[in-house]
Structures are given as C-alpha cells and as structure tokens.
Amino acid sequence: MSSTTKRAAVLGSPIAHSLSPVLHRAAYEALGLTHWSYDRFEVDESGLPGFLEGLDASWAGLSLTMPLKRAIIPLLDSVSDTAASVEAVNTVVFTEDGRRLGDNTDIPGMLAALRERGVDKVESAAVLGAGATASSALAALSRICTGPVTAYVRSASRAAEMRGWGKRLGVEVRVADWAEAAEALRAPLVIATTPAGATDPLAAEIPAGPGTLFDVLYEPWPTDLAARWSARGGAVVGGLDLLVHQAVLQVERMTGRAPAPLAAMRAAGEQALAAR
Structure with a gap:
C-alpha cells in the first residue's frame, strides 16, 4: 500500500446513525489499508452537485443512502445495468481519469445474504411493502424466484x-391488500421492507414450520416478527446481513481488494449496534 491517502464516505440525509463508517473502517483495518479513511456527510439533493464538484483526486468512492440514490444518476458518467434496473445507485467509484461510475450493491447484497442462509432458489415469494427497498427486493427475486411474487400494499x-x-424486471407480481398480509407468511420466502413496527401485528399469525424471513430492518432488532419467526423454527435474514453484504461489495469495488473481510465487518456492526 502506498502512502497516498485515499478517501471514501457515505452521503445522505439524515446520516448521523449510518453504520457504513463502522463497516468500512473495519474492512480497511483488516485489509491493512492504513492510509484509507471513510467518513459520513449530511448531504441532500440540492447539495449533491456541489459536493461532487468539490472532491479531489484522493477520493476513491461514495456510498449513497436516501434521498440520493436516484438524484445521483444524472451526475454520473455511467450506471451499471443492475443500478439502472431499479433507477437507484448506492455506490459510486471514481476512476483514475476522473470518471464517476454508478452501481447498486443492494441487489447482489440481498442475494448474498440469502445465499448465506442456503436460499438460492424459491418457487414463490411474498414482499411486504412497496417502497424503494421493495423494488430492490423484486430485482433480487427476478434472479432466484421461478414463480409469482405477491406484494402486500396499502394503496392502489x-x-x-x-x-x-x-413488468420492468420480468417478475410475475400479484398484488394483495395489506389487510391480507397474514397470508404472506405462508410463502417459502417473505421479504419485509416496511418501517419499524409495521409488521408487529403479524407476529402472532406465523404458521407452523415457516420458511425464510428476510426482514430488512436492523434497528431495533430483532423485530417482533423476526423473533417469533425464529422461535417457530423459521430461518431469519436480518437488515444487518444486508448492510454487511452490500458493504462488502462496496469495499471491493472501491479498493480493488477482494475478498473483503465479511466476518470482521459483521462483528464491527454487531458491536456498534449493541452499544447503542
């Protein structure tokens, strides 16, 4: 490693509670990248162009969270097919000649988190919620689900x-009203993309011998649904699993070093959450 300082950071608003610095710094330490730094910056859509213009050649990459994942796209030189498929970029890598390359590690991060629990193909699935994370979930399911996906939503x-x-992602999506969400729990794979507390009433409805639950929340954890699901013998994938796996891919893209230290990054994330 040369002594040339390299910088990376996560941008968003609000950003104060982001775990990304904890995960990336743990990776740098494990990889011996002593001249790398990773910070967080409060940046909204209006401030994004100016922030980018102020970066110098020491910058290697950026992580992006809400509300910047779509706002960044017009400011990039190229966008990966994965990011374009959901119109969301969460990773920017700066090339040596100054180009800005956009990618999305949320989708392959979801797939890696599921694969870690032995889920690499399902015949059907259910998605709870319909926000930005739900579209990423559909993109991930387009690669592993051979049948229909039922989305449980609150509005027309x-x-x-x-x-x-x-239709855009090539997934057969059936839509059901949120009032029928208890039916979702019988699917072999359930992906909950809703805010904290939204699925708590469903915890009492979990059937015997449930399949796999992927709850994208990591704080508070476990959610009522995840705790009861696990108690009934079902496999649970959590939001920290997603956060770590997508961060692993970001580290590899930004530093050019692979594999990134998954275990060290997960341990750092668990320690940081326990301290909150």
Whole structure:
C-alpha cells in the first residue's frame, strides 16, 4: 500500500446513525489499508452537485443512502445495468481519469445474504411493502424466484407501482391488500421492507414450520416478527446481513481488494449496534 491517502464516505440525509463508517473502517483495518479513511456527510439533493464538484483526486468512492440514490444518476458518467434496473445507485467509484461510475450493491447484497442462509432458489415469494427497498427486493427475486411474487400494499397507487416494477424486471407480481398480509407468511420466502413496527401485528399469525424471513430492518432488532419467526423454527435474514453484504461489495469495488473481510465487518456492526 502506498502512502497516498485515499478517501471514501457515505452521503445522505439524515446520516448521523449510518453504520457504513463502522463497516468500512473495519474492512480497511483488516485489509491493512492504513492510509484509507471513510467518513459520513449530511448531504441532500440540492447539495449533491456541489459536493461532487468539490472532491479531489484522493477520493476513491461514495456510498449513497436516501434521498440520493436516484438524484445521483444524472451526475454520473455511467450506471451499471443492475443500478439502472431499479433507477437507484448506492455506490459510486471514481476512476483514475476522473470518471464517476454508478452501481447498486443492494441487489447482489440481498442475494448474498440469502445465499448465506442456503436460499438460492424459491418457487414463490411474498414482499411486504412497496417502497424503494421493495423494488430492490423484486430485482433480487427476478434472479432466484421461478414463480409469482405477491406484494402486500396499502394503496392502489403502490399496487400500480409494484406491478410496473414487476413488468420492468420480468417478475410475475400479484398484488394483495395489506389487510391480507397474514397470508404472506405462508410463502417459502417473505421479504419485509416496511418501517419499524409495521409488521408487529403479524407476529402472532406465523404458521407452523415457516420458511425464510428476510426482514430488512436492523434497528431495533430483532423485530417482533423476526423473533417469533425464529422461535417457530423459521430461518431469519436480518437488515444487518444486508448492510454487511452490500458493504462488502462496496469495499471491493472501491479498493480493488477482494475478498473483503465479511466476518470482521459483521462483528464491527454487531458491536456498534449493541452499544447503542
């Protein structure tokens, strides 16, 4: 490693509680990248162009969270097919000649987190919610689900959005009302993309011998649904699993070093959450 300082950071608003610095710094330490730094910056859509213009050649990459994942796209030189498929970039890598390359590690991060639990193919699935994470979930399911995906939503506009994403991503999406969400729990794979507390009432409805639950929340953890799911013998993938796996891919893209230290990054994330 040369003594040339390299910088990376996570941008978003709000950003104060982001775990990304903890994960990336743990990776740098394990990889011996002593001249790398990773910070967080409060940046909204209006401040994004100016922030990018102020970066110098020491910058290797950026992680992006809400509300910047779509706002960044017009400011990039190229966008990967994965990111374009959901119109969301969470990773920017700067090349030596100054080009800005956009990618999405949320989708392969989801797949890696599921694969770690032995899920690499399912015949059907259910998605709870219809926000930005739900579209990433559909993109991931397009690669492993051989049958229909049922999305449980609260409004007609959300239903239309999910059908649109399904058509775009090549996924057979069936839409059901949120009032019927207990039915989702019988699917072999359930992906919960809703805010904290939204699925708590469903915890009492989990059937015997449930399949796999992927709950994208990591704080508070476990959610009521995840705790009861595990108690009933089902496999659970959590939000920290997703966060770590997508960060592993970011580290590899930004540093050019692979494999990134998954175990060290997960341990650092667990320690940071326990201290909150």
